[in-house]
Amino acid sequence: MFIPFSTDAPLYHWPIVTVSMIVINTLVFFTYPLRSEFEYSDIDPEQFVAFIEQMHDEGVITDEEYEEAMEELEAELPDEIEVESAPEDGDPFTLQYGRGLKPWQWITGHFLHADFMHLLGNMLWLWTFGLIVEGKIGWWKFLAVYMGIGVVEGFMEQTLMLGMEPLPWNCSVGASSIIFGIMAIAMIWAPANDVHCTFVIFVFMVFRSFQFSLPVAGLGGFYLIYNVAIAVFFTYDGEFITPTSELLHTLGGIVGLAVGIGMLRMNMVDCENWDVFSVWSGRNRMSREELRELDVNHSAYQEKQQQQVASGLAQIRQIVREGHSPKLAYRAHLSMKQKYEDWSLPDADFLMIIKHLCDQKLWDDATLAMGEYLKTTRSKQDQVRLKLASILLEHMGRPSQCISVLSKVAKDQLNEREKTIYRQLAAKANKMKEEGVIDTLEDW
Numbered sequence: 001m002f003i004p005f006s007t008d009a010p011l012y013h014w015p016i017v018t019v020s021m022i023v024i025n026t027l028v029f030f031t032y033p034l035r036s037e038f039e040y041s042d043i044d045p046e047q048f049v050a051f052i053e054q055m056h057d058e059g060v061i062t063d064e065e066y067e068e069a070m071e072e073l074e075a076e077l078p079d080e081i082e083v084e085s086a087p088e089d090g091d092p093f094t095l096q097y098g099r100g101l102k103p104w105q106w107i108t109g110h111f112l113h114a115d116f117m118h119l120l121g122n123m124l125w126l127w128t129f130g131l132i133v134e135g136k137i138g139w140w141k142f143l144a145v146y147m148g149i150g151v152v153e154g155f156m157e158q159t160l161m162l163g164m165e166p167l168p169w170n171c172s173v174g175a176s177s178i179i180f181g182i183m184a185i186a187m188i189w190a191p192a193n194d195v196h197c198t199f200v201i202f203v204f205m206v207f208r209s210f211q212f213s214l215p216v217a218g219l220g221g222f223y224l225i226y227n228v229a230i231a232v233f234f235t236y237d238g239e240f241i242t243p244t245s246e247l248l249h250t251l252g253g254i255v256g257l258a259v260g261i262g263m264l265r266m267n268m269v270d271c272e273n274w275d276v277f278s279v280w281s282g283r284n285r286m287s288r289e290e291l292r293e294l295d296v297n298h299s300a301y302q303e304k305q306q307q308q309v310a311s312g313l314a315q316i317r318q319i320v321r322e323g324h325s326p327k328l329a330y331r332a333h334l335s336m337k338q339k340y341e342d343w344s345l346p347d348a349d350f351l352m353i354i355k356h357l358c359d360q361k362l363w364d365d366a367t368l369a370m371g372e373y374l375k376t377t378r379s380k381q382d383q384v385r386l387k388l389a390s391i392l393l394e395h396m397g398r399p400s401q402c403i404s405v406l407s408k409v410a411k412d413q414l415n416e417r418e419k420t421i422y423r424q425l426a427a428k429a430n431k432m433k434e435e436g437v438i439d440t441l442e443d444w
Contacts, residue, residue, distance in 0.1 A: 011135025106154025181256030
């Protein structure tokens, strides 16, 4: 038996919620035991036989599976099936499939377990990875993460299974999808830290145990990759989605990865340069002095970059003010855009460049600049579209492209003068198309 029990990751908070969740899950298991699918049913044995035969006829089960099912039905079900009638909507606290969206089940379903080994396995892994995650962010953040993963995964799972037949046993239970989310977060925050494990075996009437350690990324990565592979190859057969446990684990892992990366990027957790990105870049091997020097150099680089951006903007504005070479100003803008990721030409300067290009009848450059302007969130989108449509129609003879540009104008936000221009351009463009003027359609 493989038992993870502790970690060497630096922890700053007591595992209050982790322990509480273990206690709550255990209490729920013993106070609200789940009945198996054979302990109740709302149909008689004959209906069971008809159902199995239908599954066989539709190709859902093979001949061998059909024969085995029929043998089991004949041998076991007739006596057990009359024990109790199933609730019409199944167990109200399991995560039911095919019965619509039921938000309370996105929480309750994660606190129910099928049997004791199901509970034991989940609680061992919750202790292992909950210890790491809660130890870094504290109880209230961890509680929000724990419940948040459960709600999001439950919503995704129930939505994905909306098309399933609403039978009492078409549902899921267990905290494993949340635990896989917590495991994914631990892989992001402490990939190179170790999890201490014990492997217990029973040999010749004697228990033997071996202790060893595995990195969080290795241990969690193995289980995550394994579950993703099984989910990819065995969940969908081209017609039906089978809600395998591996699929549900994968959904939880995906949610956990998003939460872990998001909280790290928003500086909501301090991993002391042992997170996956720092380990990948080698920052975890640097001394404090080296890290301090790196930060200083980075700050100096950013300051120098800001100075260069400011200088470039000043030069562009000087060229625009002189008004002689708007083409040069636009080329300078494109150069700055290639050099600096954060470069953005202010709206007023961009519009002035476009105006000067139009004044000098540099239509190719003007349409290029307008096209770039329209691909970003700017204040004069509709006005620039009207001007672009006018150039395409009046100076470049492209009625189809003119109509394409006009189709994206918000007419209700135009003033009366602009609405008149819009109608005139649309009418002229349609007339040119009727007269046989053809141009290639381009998405502006």
